[in-house]
Amino acid sequence: MNETRLLGTVHGARDLKTHRGLFQWLQRDVQSLLPHDILVAAWGDFRVGRISLDVVSALPGVRTTEVLSLALTPFLSGVFEQWVDAGRIPMSCPLESADWGDTSEAERASLSEMKCAVVHGIKDERGGIDCLYVALSRHACDHQFSVEAVEVLLPYIDAAFRKVALLPMQRDATWAGAVLSEREADAADGPGDSILSRREHEIMQWVKGGKTNIEIAQILGISARTVRNHLQNVFRKLDVINRAQAVFEVERRRD
Incomplete structure (x- = not known):
């Protein structure tokens, strides 16, 4: 991995405060080290399918919405199980047969083009929840490069998402899963x-x-x-x- 680019990426994450800033950082800095078309940050109780998420992408129709969250829950729960079965280590998997659920026409048009998912996560020991990050790409997986990149970048990506305030819909207690777990x-x-x-x-x-x-x-x-x-x-x-x-x-x- 290019150390100069990595240092620039780490430096660029320091002052992130808004979703716009997060989007620009992911598209500019992270993209150069971990190429992707859609980045999904998901957290919650994957075992029962109570998941909240952020979706960052330049593709049309792919944004953080309640509809998209509900539609992607089965997919994310399945990916989470694969990640756990693999020993909670970075992994990549093809998406030829992925089921995108009840997504909108615009969302499905973009998601159906995805060919590879690079996956890694973090167990939030203090909060008692799991956090999963899924980078989706329209290109075939370069397993070794992608897995190494996500392993190095994950702590910085995770910290960057935690700095940015939740959207109004994510602050809704029911949608965010703040009810009795x-x-x-x-x-x-x-x-x-x-x-x-x-x-x-x-x-x-x-x-x-x-x-x-x-x-x-x-x-x-x-x-x-x-x-x-x-x-x-x-x-x-x-x-x-x-x-x-x-x-x-x-x-x-x-x-």
Whole structure:
């Protein structure tokens, strides 16, 4: 890696305060060391799909929006799992079969051109969340060069994003995931001496009301897979094999 360019990139990150400044720094300095067309900074609880993000790109229609955040959640959760499985080390992966979800026509037109993702992240031990950075490119991956670049640059990119204030939509408590986290809900006790957690009781109330896993997921803001996992835990704890038996057992224990 060119040391002169690296020093210039580090120096350029010192006084960043605005999204415009961040955009210019990424396009001018970081671009010369880590070529990319879209840079996604994502943070939150990837396990349950409660993710917030920043998207920086010069491509039309690709910006930080609530719609884009929701649409990219499945993709980012999948990339996060790959990164964890790889040992939380820098990695690159092809994007020929990527599912861009329910993005807009303009967003999909740009995202569908991406051929490579370079991925690395940081575990925020103090905040208890994961931060993932994904550089998307329209060109095939140069694995060794890209992985080395993102490993060296990640601390500076992470620090730069943290300096810039959140956009208004990101300060919204619901969108940013500031509500009770899934882990907190998992650990919280249910009513009385129940063996079910608060979240499991909440899900069972919706099951009793006839809601499907997908409907429950939409109501609670979690993934359908997470709902299914909770129900499997409920079945195990109550020693039942289906939803009807689980509802009956919950009501019986409540009486």
